[in-house]
Amino acid sequence: MMLLVPILVAPAVAALGCLPARSPRVMAFVNVLAFGTTLALGVELLRQLQAPPHVVTEWEEFFRADALSVWMVLLISVVSLGSSLYAGRYFERDLAAGVVTPGRVKEFFVLTPLFAAGMFLVVLANNLGVMWFALEATALSSVLLVALYNRNTSLEAAWKYVILGSLGLALALFGTVFTYAAAIDQKSTALPSFNWSHLMSMAGQLDPRMIKLAFVFVLVGYGTKAGLAPMHTWLPDAHSEAPSPTSAMLSGVSLKVALYALLRFHILTTACLGSGFSRTLLLVFGLGSMCLAAPFILVQTNLKRLLAYSSLEHIGLICVGFGLNSPVTIWGSLLHMGYHALTKPVLFFAAGNIHQTCHTLQMRLIGPGMVKMLPATVVCMGLAAVAATGLPPFGLFFSELTILNGGFAAGHSVVSTIVLLALLGAFCGILYQLTRILLGVPKVARTSDAAPWDGVPAMGLMLGALVVFSVWLPAPLRFVLQRAAGIIGGEAVP
Amino acid sequence: MNLPQSELASQLITLLAAGMLVIQLLMVVQGMLLTNIRLFALQSLMLAAIAAIIAFFHNATHVYVVAGLTLIGKVFFLPWLLNRQVRRIQIEQEIAPLLNSSASMLLCGGFTLLGYIVARPFTSLERLGNNTLGVAITLLLTGFFLMFNRRKAISQVLALLTVENGVMLAAVALTTYGMPLVVELGIFFDVMVAVMVLGLLVYRIRETFASMDVSKLSQLKG
Numbered sequence: 001m002m003l004l005v006p007i008l009v010a011p012a013v014a015a016l017g018c019l020p021a022r023s024p025r026v027m028a029f030v031n032v033l034a035f036g037t038t039l040a041l042g043v044e045l046l047r048q049l050q051a052p053p054h055v056v057t058e059w060e061e062f063f064r065a066d067a068l069s070v071w072m073v074l075l076i077s078v079v080s081l082g083s084s085l086y087a088g089r090y091f092e093r094d095l096a097a098g099v100v101t102p103g104r105v106k107e108f109f110v111l112t113p114l115f116a117a118g119m120f121l122v123v124l125a126n127n128l129g130v131m132w133f134a135l136e137a138t139a140l141s142s143v144l145l146v147a148l149y150n151r152n153t154s155l156e157a158a159w160k161y162v163i164l165g166s167l168g169l170a171l172a173l174f175g176t177v178f179t180y181a182a183a184i185d186q187k188s189t190a191l192p193s194f195n196w197s198h199l200m201s202m203a204g205q206l207d208p209r210m211i212k213l214a215f216v217f218v219l220v221g222y223g224t225k226a227g228l229a230p231m232h233t234w235l236p237d238a239h240s241e242a243p244s245p246t247s248a249m250l251s252g253v254s255l256k257v258a259l260y261a262l263l264r265f266h267i268l269t270t271a272c273l274g275s276g277f278s279r280t281l282l283l284v285f286g287l288g289s290m291c292l293a294a295p296f297i298l299v300q301t302n303l304k305r306l307l308a309y310s311s312l313e314h315i316g317l318i319c320v321g322f323g324l325n326s327p328v329t330i331w332g333s334l335l336h337m338g339y340h341a342l343t344k345p346v347l348f349f350a351a352g353n354i355h356q357t358c359h360t361l362q363m364r365l366i367g368p369g370m371v372k373m374l375p376a377t378v379v380c381m382g383l384a385a386v387a388a389t390g391l392p393p394f395g396l397f398f399s400e401l402t403i404l405n406g407g408f409a410a411g412h413s414v415v416s417t418i419v420l421l422a423l424l425g426a427f428c429g430i431l432y433q434l435t436r437i438l439l440g441v442p443k444v445a446r447t448s449d450a451a452p453w454d455g456v457p458a459m460g461l462m463l464g465a466l467v468v469f470s471v472w473l474p475a476p477l478r479f480v481l482q483r484a485a486g487i488i489g490g491e492a493v494p
Numbered sequence: 495m496n497l498p499q500s501e502l503a504s505q506l507i508t509l510l511a512a513g514m515l516v517i518q519l520l521m522v523v524q525g526m527l528l529t530n531i532r533l534f535a536l537q538s539l540m541l542a543a544i545a546a547i548i549a550f551f552h553n554a555t556h557v558y559v560v561a562g563l564t565l566i567g568k569v570f571f572l573p574w575l576l577n578r579q580v581r582r583i584q585i586e587q588e589i590a591p592l593l594n595s596s597a598s599m600l601l602c603g604g605f606t607l608l609g610y611i612v613a614r615p616f617t618s619l620e621r622l623g624n625n626t627l628g629v630a631i632t633l634l635l636t637g638f639f640l641m642f643n644r645r646k647a648i649s650q651v652l653a654l655l656t657v658e659n660g661v662m663l664a665a666v667a668l669t670t671y672g673m674p675l676v677v678e679l680g681i682f683f684d685v686m687v688a689v690m691v692l693g694l695l696v697y698r699i700r701e702t703f704a705s706m707d708v709s710k711l712s713q714l715k716g
Contacts, residue, residue, distance in 0.1 A: 127674070129673055129676070129680065130676065130680060132677075132680075133680035133683075133684045136684040137684065137687075140684070140691050144694070152702055153713050153714055156711035156712070156714055157714060158695055159695055159711055160714075162691065162692060162695065167638065167641065167654065170634070170657045170658060170661060171634075173681070174660075174661055177665045177668060177669070177673070178664075180668075180669055180673055181668035184669055210616065240714075
C-alpha cells in the first residue's frame with residue numbers, strides 16, 4: 001500500500017476542497033479531517049518502519065522515509081491537527097469582531113494545508129533539490145499567512161520574513177548546487193543522482209572542499225529559515241504578527257523542518273569529512289541563539305514576541321544537542337523537538353484567546369488577573385508555560401536534562417554551563433512575565449468573555465498528549481527515535 | 495565532441511558570464527526602476543544563451559528546456575509583470591540609496607575581487623568557461639548588497655532575482671548540464687510564485703502605507 005504519496009496528497013486535496021466552501025466551520029472541518037488522515041498515515045508509517053529495512057520508499061525512491069522523516073511527519077501532523085482544531089473557532093470570533101474578511105479566512109484554510117504539504121514534502125523527498133523547493137514553497141505559503149491581517153505591522157513582518165527567507169533560501173540553493181557539484185565525477189560525463197540515499201552511499205568520494213563550502217552556505221541559508229541567531233530577526237516579527245494558529249505552526253514545526261533540512265546536510269558533511277566541522281558550527285550557532293534569546297525574553301513587553309523568543313531559545317538548545325553529537329544528546333534533542341512541538345502551540349493558542357479578549361498583546365495593557373477573565377485558557381497556558389520552562393513532570397524537563405547530562409558526560413562542561421545559564425535566564429523570564437499577567441487581581445475592567453471554553457479542546461488535546469508522552473513513550477516510537485539518533489550520529493549509514 | 499568546438503563553447507560562456515557581471519554592476523549604479531528591469535531581462539537573456547550554448551554543444555536536450563524556461567520566465571514574463579507594477583504604482587526612480595553610486599561601485603569592485611578569491615580553489619572543478627563560479631559568487635554578493643542598499647520594494651525583488659541568476663550560473667558552471675530537470679522545474683516555478691507573492695505584498699504595502707519605501711516598515715523592534 002502506498003503511504004508517502006497519500007500523506008502529501010491529503011492536505012493538497014483539503015486545500016482544493018476548501019476553495020468552493022463557504023462557511024469557516026466546514027473549511028476547518030476539512031482541514032481537521034486532512035490532518036487526522038495524515039496523522040493516521042504517519043502512525044501506520046511508524047508501524048511499517050519497525051520491520052527491516054527500516055526505510056519506506058515510493059516512486060522509484062523519489063520519496064523516501066527513514067526514522068528521522070517519520071518522526072518529522074508525526075510532528076507536522078500533530079501540530080497541524082491542533083492548529084486546525086483551534087482555527088475554526090478562532091476565525092469565527094475574528095469574523096464576528098470584524099478583524100478579518102471571509103475572503104481572508106478562506107485564504108487561511110487554503111494556504112494552511114498547502115503549507116503543511118510543503119513541509120511533508122521536505123521531510124519525505126529523497127532528492128536534495130526537491131527538498132529545497134519544497135522548503136521555498138513552505139516559505140511562500142506561510143508568508144501570506146503572516147500577512148493575513150493586513151495591518152501595517154503584519155505587512156512589515158511578512159516583508160521581512162519573505163525577503164530574509166528568500167535570501168536564506170538562495171544561499172541554501174547555492175549550497176545545494178555545490179553539494180551536487182561535489183558528487184560529479186570529473187572523469188565521467190554521466191550525471192549523478194541527486195538522491196540523498198545515493199549521496200550518502202558515496203560520501204567518501206565527495207570532494208571535501210566543496211562539501212565544506214556547501215555546508216557553510218546551507219547552514220546560513222537553512223539556518224535563516226530555522227531562525228538561528230543572528231539570522232533570526234524575522235522570527236519574532238512573523239510569529240507575533242501571524243494569526244495564532246499560524247504562529248503555532250511556524251514555531252511548532254516550521255522551524256524544525258528547516259532544521260531537519262540542515263541536519264540532512266550535517267549528516268552528509270559528517271560522513272564525508274569526519275565529525276568535527278559541521279558539528280562545531282551547529283554548536284556555535286545553537287549556543288549563540290540561546291544566549292541571544294534569554295535577555296530578550298527577560299525584557300520583552302509583547303506576549304507573542306515573548307513566546308517567539310522562547311522558540312528561538314528552544315531551537316538553539318536542539319541545535320546544541322545535535323552539535324554535541326553524542327548519542328545521548330542527539331536523543332535528547334529529538335525528544336525535545338517533539339515535546340516542544342506539543343507545548344508551544346498551546347501557548348500560542350492561549351495567547352490568541354487573550355489577544356481576542358483584550359485586543360492587545362502588550363503585556364502592560366493586558367495587565368494582571370487574566371485568570372479571572374479566561375480561567376480555562378489561563379490554566380492551560382500556565383501548565384504549558386511550566387512545561388516550556390523545563391519543570392517536571394513534563395517531558396521538556398527530561399529532554400533538557402538529557403542534553404545537559406550528555407554534554408557534561410561528554411566533557412563539554414563549558415558548553416553545558418552556558419546552556420544551563422541561558423535556560424535559567426529563559427526560565428526566570430517566562431515565569432516572571434507570565435505570572436504578572438495571568439495571576440493577581442484585574443486592574444482593567446473588561447467585560448467577561450462570552451465563550452471562555454473556546455480553544456480549550458485543542459489546548460487540552462495537546463497538553464494531554466504532552467503529559468501522556470512525558471511519562472510513557474510507546475516502544476515503536478522509542479525505536480524510531482533511537483534509529484533517528486543513530487542516523488544523525490552517523491552510526492547507521494543507510 | 496572535438497576540441498576546438500568545446501573551446502569555442504567555453505569562450506562564449508566566459509564572455510556571456512562576464513556580460514552578466516557587467517550588467518549587475520550597471521544595475522548597482524542605475525536608479526531608474528524601469529531601466530533596472532530591462533537590465534535584469536538582458537542579464538537573464540545571457541543566462542538563457544549560456545544554457546542554450548551548453549545544450550547545443552553537448553547535445554543535452556533537457557538543457558534546452560532550461561534555456562526556454564529562463565527565456566519565457568525571466569526575460570519576458572517577470573520583467574513584464576514588474577513593469578506593469580511599476581507603472582501601476584507610478585514610482586519610477588530609486589531615491590536616495592544608502593550608499594551613493596560611486597561608493598557602491600567601489601564596494602562592488604571589492605565584492606568582485608572577493609568572489610574571485612573565494613572561487614579560486616574551485617576553478618579546477620569548473621567544467622565550463624573560466625571563472626564562471628567567481629562571477630556567480632560575485633552576483634550573489636552584489637545582489638545582497640543591492641538588497642540592503644535599496645529602499646524600494648521592487649528594487650529588492652530585482653536584487654533577489656539577480657541572486658537567483660547567480661545560483662543558476664553556478665549550477666551551469668559546476669555541473670555542465672545543470673541540475674536534474676525536476677529540480678530545475680521546481681526552482682523555476684518557485685521563482686515565479688515568489689515574484690507573484692512579493693508583488694502581492696508590494697501592492698498591499700503600497701495600499702496600506704501609500705508608499706513602496708520599505709524603510710518605512712520599521713515599527714517592529716526588540
